Amino acid sequence: MNALAMESDAATVQPAVEKKASPQKLVLVGNPNVGKSLFFNHFSGLYVDVSNYPGTTVEITEGNYKNFRVVDTPGIYGVSSFNDEERVARDEVLSADIVLNVVDAMNLERDLFLTLQLVDMQFRMVVALNMMDALEEAGMEIDVERLSEILGVPVVKATAIKKRGFDDLERALETAKVGNIEPDLQKDISAVMARLRPTANPAADALMILEGDEIVAARHGLEPQDRREEIYVARRNRVNEIVAEVLREKSQMKFGAIVSEKLGKWTISPLTGVPILIFALWLIYQVVGVMVAQRVVGHLEVELGNKRFEPFVKHLFAKITPVEIVVEVLNGDDVVETKSFSFPEGTSRAKEKFEEFEAFIEGKDVTQNFAFSQETLWGKAVTILAGEFGAFTMTVTYLAFLLLPLVMGFYAFLAVLEDCGYLPRLATMVDRLFSAMGLNGRAVIPIILGFGCVTMATITTRLLQTSREKTIAASILNFAIPCSAQLAVIAALLTKAGGFYSLVFFLVILANLVAIGTILDKLLPGKSSPLLIDLPPMRLPRPTNVLKKTWIKTKSFMMEAAPWFFVGALIVSTMQVTGLLEGWVRLFEPITTHWLHLPAESARAFVMGMVRRDFGAAGLYELPLAPEQIVVALTVITLFVPCIASLMALVKERGAKEAMIIWLGSWILAFGVGGAVALVMRNATQNF
Amino acid sequence: MQSIEPNWVSLQAVRKGERFVVRRIDDKQTRAQLLRFGLAEGSDATCFERLPLGPIVVKRRRQEVAIGAELSEKIWVEVIAN
Secondary structure (H helix, E strand, O other): OOHHHOOOOOOOOOHHHHHHHEEEEEEEEEOOOOOOOHHHHHHHOOOOOOEHHHHOOOOOEEEEEOOOOEOOOOOOOOOOOOOHHHHHHHHHHHOOOOEEEEEEEEHHHHHHHHHHHHHHHHOOEEEEOHHHHHHOOOEEEEOHHHHHHHHOOOOEEEEEEHHEOOOHHHHHHHEEEOOOHHHHHHHHHHHOOOOOOOOOHHOOOHHHOOOHHHHHHOOOOOOOOOHHHHHHHHHHHHHHHHHHHHHHEEOOOOOHHHHHHHHHHHHHHHHHHHHHHHHHHHHHHHHHHHHHHHHHHEEEEEEEHHHHHHHHHHHHHHHOEEEEEEEEEEEEEEEEEEEEEEEEEOOHHHHHHHHHHHHHOOOEEEEEEEEEEEOOOOHHHHHHOOOOOOOOOHHHHHHHHHHHHHHHHHHHHHHHHHHHOHHHHHHHHHHHHHOOOOOHHHHHHHHHHHOOOHHHHHHHHHHOOOHHHHHHHHHHHHHOOOEEEHHHHHHHHHHOOOHHHHHHHHHHHHHHHHHHHHHHHHOOOOOOOEEEEEOOOOOOHHHHHHHHHHHHHHHHHHHHHHHHHHHHHHHHHHHHOOOOHHHHHHHHHHHHHHHOOOOHHHHHHHHOOOOHHHHHHHHHHHHOOHHHHHHHHHHHHHHHHHHHHHHHHHHHHHOHHHHHHHHHHHHHHHHHHHHHHHHHHHHHHHHO | OOOOOOOOHHHOOOOOOEEEEEEEEEEHHHHHHHOOOOOOOOOEEEEEEEEEEEEEEEEEOEEEEOHHHHHHHEEEEEEEEE
16 A cells, blocks of 8 residues: 555645655545445445534544545535535545445445546546446346456446445555546647646646636636536547447346335325325424424433433532532422522531432422522522523533434435435425425425434524525524424413314414425515425435434534533523523513413513523413414414524524514514514404 | 527426427526436436426436426426327
8 A cells, every 4th residue: 555655646736845755645436325325434434533624514424444545425416516515525636546436336326426537537437336236136248358348447346235346346456546648638638737836736727727716716826717518518429339338138136126116106206205204204294393392302301401400410509508408309300399498508518408308309300490699709600500400400411311312313314315315306396395395396405404403403504505595494494493392382272272272373384384495485685596496216215324414413513513502601690690581571561461371471481482492481371371372372482583502503504683673573563573472363363 | 599499388387208309498597407407408308297387307318407497387298209
């Protein structure tokens, strides 16, 4: 392997010192869904770094293999700058020492376009021809030797999912070669190369400039050339010729391939596609919404978080802080006994009292409510850190026991949908619906995720192609989509209100959602990007791939979002100890009583909704409300401002100005619509 | 501006199951993107599925591409016999 490192391509003009010290950069490139990550997993093993690419939000995964630094790139159909993912992939590719191009043998016509582009860029490269088993199933054959001869680079057969072909591939990497390029194109590239500034791969940069890439051209102080179309057409023709030469139909399609093709057809045919879509959404709801969000999270948050972890932390502070602990003894969901223990000098100074307290809770199912004395600055500080909304208490519980399982559940489901090839089909099915709101079908991902966690979904709006679409999706999410934390409480309250009122609530929210999208579509300048999406064949999801994707995405979300939850908690706790929170509640009381015709206490629920959306909903649960009032109150909290973490994510994704417009707009929308619903309901029923 | 031949129709007008040759794509970016998927001006494909008012799914060999309704109006094709 060392010989390889020393040999280094003559084209490289990087400083020699840097070259020797750093390992070779092996970049994996391929179309979306070609099983690239399986190759990456094989080479990099378990220990990988995931980072957001600077200035964008596309993830780059890196690992080490022998003396290579292995970099995985987002799936792309070609190297250029059509979207964020392509820009990131482009820069990683342009800095490669060796390129491993993973090709889906089943989609040779599509994939070879990228391969030829990489060959034209004159990288030392190896082509891995993946999914050879599926090719055989489909009754086809590829003349690999001939393909390798035409391209001028090693081509290796592989079936990554069955771990076949990896040994050959490892050997082939040592013989990675620069491939055959058309003489005419070579001449043009050389002409541009002569004018370049020092760079890692001059031929590659030169080709990008010929193909009109403005950013690469600017790096060299050159004007981009407008020859993309001509080069693309020539490349497309060459691909078609190569495919005609190496690909042969050998036998009849086997059963597996027939099933995959039929299934693929059913998913996008209106008659069968709609039921499949509804089934998929129902399944997400059952698994993530009911099982994870309600059962798993319910258990973890209450039993581990509220009953064990939080009291543990609070007791540490209580040792030296004046505190009153109110213990509620539970039997099932009912409080059967309440007892208050006062420790004016902290628990460590009152041994006997504390023993009495411990004896009282021994063996009982209890909740402990800590009221730290607010008389000293220390007491206030403890409240901020470990109080009701404390950074070490509520925030940790929230992140570890609520958000983590939930986000993991959603990402796992998304990974399954992505891996089996259903996601682009889903996007196709809902495209019409979304285009009415100025979005295209791709927006289905953030919107679905929004029902899990609006913060997570807001971050995912990056996937959308234009800033306009990102704005629309982020607005819909933060105005009108209730997150799962809220959904559970909303569902419980709606059960109280009954079927008719649930329907009214549902229609009001749906109308708002559609109205927001439609109005923004009319107001915002420009047009949204139309759908143009490749539909990969359907196949069984690969468990290792799904697990790895879930893990990587969950990890990066938690790392990114967690700080904002802490910031949020600090702000609210500070508002609590300074009395600001109560001030806001009082400010709201007149609006709640006169305009919304709700009890004054619901003002508190609304204000708390600014912190965590389910707090808002939960606060309503205890109030005696008529069914009409439930509809009004739920409408308000659903349309009301996003939680603090979502707001922070919104600021980060869409900028402070846009975030504030959405945030302030939520106030107007929530109380405006809430008041209108109250007015209509009062006139219709004269019930409250 | 190239002319549109009388026997060309927009992709929007193609019925499910019909075969056609792509004649002209009126958008530079789309042209480049479709070239990558193997749908160049001059290549043939089939209308694999049409969603009511929605995208059209075009198939060429094993490659399926969903094209939004709006975009399909910018793609001129000539329907040919199967």
